[in-house]
Amino acid sequence: MKTIIIDDEEMARAIIEKLSSNNKKINLKESFSNAIEAIKYLNQNSVDLIFLDIHMPGFTGFDLLQTLKNPPKVILTTSDKNFAIEAFEYDCIVDYLVKPVTQERFNKAVQKAVLFVQNDAAQPKIEEQEEIKELYVNIDRRLVKINFETINLVEAKGDYILIKTESKNYTVHSTMKKIEEKLPDDLFLKVHRSFIINTKKIIDIEDNSVLIGNNVIPVSRSNRPELMKRLNLL
Structure with a gap:
């Protein structure tokens, strides 16, 4: 699966990168320290899975998901269990990893994502008719809706x-x-x-x-x- 990591903490990114290297189902494309750069990448490239940190300064993981029209599958990574309930509001979120993450728990989450991606691929594609009524612009590292x-x-x-x-x-x-x-x-x-x-x-x-x-x-x-x-x- 084509995968990216979004986490503002360098150590946290390094850990997920290491866990990813030990899982043959992960094809890690990029690793980002902030949501804005990740959104720019996602606007130009398709991915199957995002490892997404919830707590990021100025722009949370949930904020990022709200800007994506058709988000890929997402595995949240965080040290706070209290966000588990809010995670269920997003259909794209397939699992929720609480730091520190073991290889075994990581592999289990990845396998769950694989099943979701395969299921989506098997479904007939239905063109969305919903009209886009706004765009987001990058102003001083913030995404502003117009x-x-x-x-x-x-x-x-x-x-x-x-x-x-x-x-x-x-x-x-x-x-x-x-x-x-x-x-x-x-x-x-x-x-x-x-x-x-x-x-x-x-x-x-x-x-x-x-x-x-x-x-x-x-x-x-x-x-x-x-x-x-x-x-x-x-």
């Missing part, structure tokens, strides 16, 4: 993008290409190489520009026809 409908526009700023919402602006280290892939096509349109707009926020259009809030946004000649198609013209 609802799509609140976004007015996105502007390119060199190696960063500026996301302007109804109430606040967010500067994020990313590219226009990446954000464009995350935004729903029916709501957003790239009207210029430096601007993506929420077409529902347009106040008026004049010549080769649109007004959104107090922002006059240029519209390139090549993108104007698509913009006009989006409008309910009388």
